[in-house]
Amino acid sequence: MTDDTGSRPREKLIARKQDWAREGRLLTGTTADAATVRLPPGQREVSDWPVLDLGIQPEITRAAFRLDIVGAVEQPLSLGFDDLLALPQSASVSDMHCVTQWTRYDNRWQGVAAREVLARARPKATARHVIFHAHDGYSTNVRLDQFDRPDVFLVHAWNGQPISRPHGGPVRVLIPHLYLWKSAKWVRRIELAALDRPGFWETRGYHNNADPWREERYAAAPGTL
Numbered sequence: 001m002t003d004d005t006g007s008r009p010r011e012k013l014i015a016r017k018q019d020w021a022r023e024g025r026l027l028t029g030t031t032a033d034a035a036t037v038r039l040p041p042g043q044r045e046v047s048d049w050p051v052l053d054l055g056i057q058p059e060i061t062r063a064a065f066r067l068d069i070v071g072a073v074e075q076p077l078s079l080g081f082d083d084l085l086a087l088p089q090s091a092s093v094s095d096m097h098c099v100t101q102w103t104r105y106d107n108r109w110q111g112v113a114a115r116e117v118l119a120r121a122r123p124k125a126t127a128r129h130v131i132f133h134a135h136d137g138y139s140t141n142v143r144l145d146q147f148d149r150p151d152v153f154l155v156h157a158w159n160g161q162p163i164s165r166p167h168g169g170p171v172r173v174l175i176p177h178l179y180l181w182k183s184a185k186w187v188r189r190i191e192l193a194a195l196d197r198p199g200f201w202e203t204r205g206y207h208n209n210a211d212p213w214r215e216e217r218y219a220a221a222p223g224t225l
């Protein structure tokens, strides 16, 4: 892993994941009810925490950290790490599900609830979508109603430790009810918008909604992309 992460875009990995979308890799063709089934269809439980990204892992100190909330909001915000810590803090335990098949149960997160940030930025009536922009050039998009949920957080600690740089520290987004590619690491800017704008994987064959229990892995059926 060490020689293939850190500074250079992982072109092969990106190409392979695009192939998976084209082939419909891992699709079981089933859905499950999240209320009764813990492991989404086609997933496999792991005990470690794999690192997945484009291969550029920016180094952002807590002192240099800044997160802007912009776009269709009444009150744009620009938060340093201390500003984030001054907001009400929450802890939560949730599972995470990566589209490459791994699921990791019982992650203990600390951070600020998305709703605390939204309450301060006050989305305009026209706001329907959220686009996340990260320091490595990555972006991803969700509907505002998917971000405006009690299980969504801007997290700075995992299992009692500061989130490490490979996992998106000092602060990453956590949207545990969607595939993990919707949870931007090294988040720099959260943009609210009237119109949707597909992000990095969403423009490379991956599903716009990404609900693991509906197996929303890819945008199109196998072979039709």
Ligand SMILES: Nc1nc2c(c(=O)[nH]1)N[C@H]1C(S)=C(S)[C@@H](COP(=O)(O)O)O[C@H]1N2
Pocket (backbone or CB within 6 Å): 049, 050, 051, 052, 053, 054, 055, 098, 099, 134, 135, 136, 138, 166, 167, 168, 180, 181, 182, 183, 184, 185, 186, 187
């Ligand atoms: N900034 C950024 N965020 C990102 C990514 C990325 O490449 N850059 N990859 C996404 C993908 S595809 C996954 S599966 C998860 C992986 O998070 P992890 O490396 O902490 O497991 O981060 C998501 N967030």
Ligand SMILES: [Mo]
Pocket (backbone or CB within 6 Å): 052, 098, 099, 100, 180, 181
């Ligand atoms: Mo991923």
